Amino acid sequence: QWLVAESGGGLVQAGDSLRLSCAASGRALNTYEKGWFRQAPGKEREFVAAISRSSALTYYGDSVKGRFIVSRDNAKNTVYLQMNALKPEDTAVYYCAAKRPVLTTDPNDYQYWGQGTQVTVSS
Secondary structure, eight states, X not given: OOEEEEEOOEEEETTOOEEEEEEEXXXXXXXXXXXXXXXXTTSOOEEEEEEOXXXXXXXXXXXXXXXXXXXXXXXXXXXXXXXXXOOGGGOEEEEEEEEOSSOOSOGXXXXXXXXXXXXXXXX
């Protein structure tokens, strides 16, 4: 059974940084593309970032480009999302997801999801 678990969320102030982690167990992470998505209350799930199996490709949503960095450590079966210069509009539940074989930005393409971690940015 594939298990994906996010951690690292919390309450921060605008301008602060936060790093989210996504740990996978049950299957080899290095065979899956990984994505980060977020969902704020009353809004649709939004693409944040994605990284290919080898880390050769990364995609970012327009609202986080230049502030967030996605990375992965296949040896640790973990994917990271470094979030810098956080804004109140970044407040959401952040989800990690996995898919294969092709890296995409559409949440409907992702097959496995974590439970999410709350990020709250105060102004």
